[in-house]
Amino acid sequence: MEYLDIFFNEIYKIFFLVVPILVSVALIVWLDRRVWGLVQKRRGPNVVGPFGLFQTLADALKYIFKEIIIPASANKIIFILAPIVTMTLALVAWAVIPFGENLVLSDINIGILYLFAISSLGVYGIIMGGWASNSKYPFLGAIRSAAQMVSYEVSIGIIIINVLLCVGSLNLTDIVLAQKNIWFVIPLFPMFVIFFISALAETNRPPFDLPEAEAELVAGYQTEYSGMMYAMFWLGEYANILLMCAMGSILFLGGWLPPIDVYPFNIIPSPIWIIFKILFLFFLFSIVKAIVPRYRYDQLMRLGWKIFLPFSLLYVVLTASFLFYFDMLPTKEF
């Protein structure tokens, strides 16, 4: 009975985490299209509901009532599994994101490694979808995206090492609390820029949206998907983008901490601060989508392996030697 109590208690908590995330994904899609439209001097979605806020809900309703078509030559099990994997992984990672002190679903010791592991598994949804469709365009898209995501994961990993050197712990709450005096975006600003660009590549956002480049590959790995399965890919993609924004705000922008710890700022509750930071990063994501042209594939690979990787390695050495020389390395007494 005791176990069942714990079980239902956890389910209740998970429910109150997942539902707001799904709703915010719907709103964030609206925001993305709106920003994109305004940059291009269009209006964007503005008809359904106030300011067009319900546009995504209308779209989702449309997808639900559409027929799910499975190609005759597709590998049916893997074809159906692919969107499920994408969406599950995108939602599962939110378990360790802290929205305030003690306001986190599971406060594990190795939170940042967990986030990194889940985001590196995200490539499976895309490969599975692309291969199981048994069609040329999806397969090309899947291959491109696998190479791209594996490459940019490496530089994200090294950027995380930079932050960990300054914190001395893998726990996300510790990482945020270590930024009480100064946000890591100031001493590690070059790393923040590289993290932002790698996050764009990791989530297949423009200018790195080669896996679904509509001019060459129709829709990349999503070409054969229809109805609710396409919508699940879509939801998973945007949940991943939000997750990357949350990761950026925790690693560099001080998570739930206010910019300065003085009166009008520190009475604002902590979840509002982190949501504000996530929204700010997402706004940058959608601005970049609107104003930057798409990269060529060899340029993308060159940027990842020949520029970002050596530079972030160099910065690890710099950070480590700086901390060592000024005797600022975070140590734990046993």
Added chain:
Amino acid sequence: MLFHSIFFYFFSIIAIFSALMVITSRSTINSVFFLILDFISIGCLFIMVGAEFLGIIILIVYVGAVAVLFLFVVMMLNVAQQKQSWFIGKKSSHIPFGLVVSVIIFLELLVVLGGWKYKKNIMSSSNLFINENISNTHLIGTVMYTDYILYFQISGIILLLSMIGAIVLTYQKKDNIKKQSYINQISREKITSIELKKVEFEKGVKIDD
């Protein structure tokens, strides 16, 4: 404890089942997917015994990188048509070799594990202590970078050597390949790429001479 053992049996049954399916399933792609499932359940078992760092590292390294490359190679080579014949059909010629290799690996494991059981202090492990208050990430770090720094660096050098070897084996320099040189592309300027000509009426200009 009841839930703990239920989860333990759940993960270990999945691990053994998927390990069997890796060698018996008929298409190569399915084998790789079962291999991934196997890695994941082994990672979960590691996390269950409290070695959360090792479990997550298995997820990151094996599932996140190695298995992706496996999948990549299997998909690109299109070996899905080669049906394996474990139980049915004609006998495969790979089975004797496989048996020899696995017997050798089994004997080696026997020697290593047996030696470890009967002579425990074959490697100095004086600084190994267990403190419940310290996370095992910290413990691994303190052991690996102090007592075992030599082994750590030797393994790093071996990995570096194999990396260089793989590059040397696969890299072939060809002269007749068309390459896009980004330096040329960036350093292109308006003066060298566009030429304005006055075209005379009914005469035209000659291009490409």
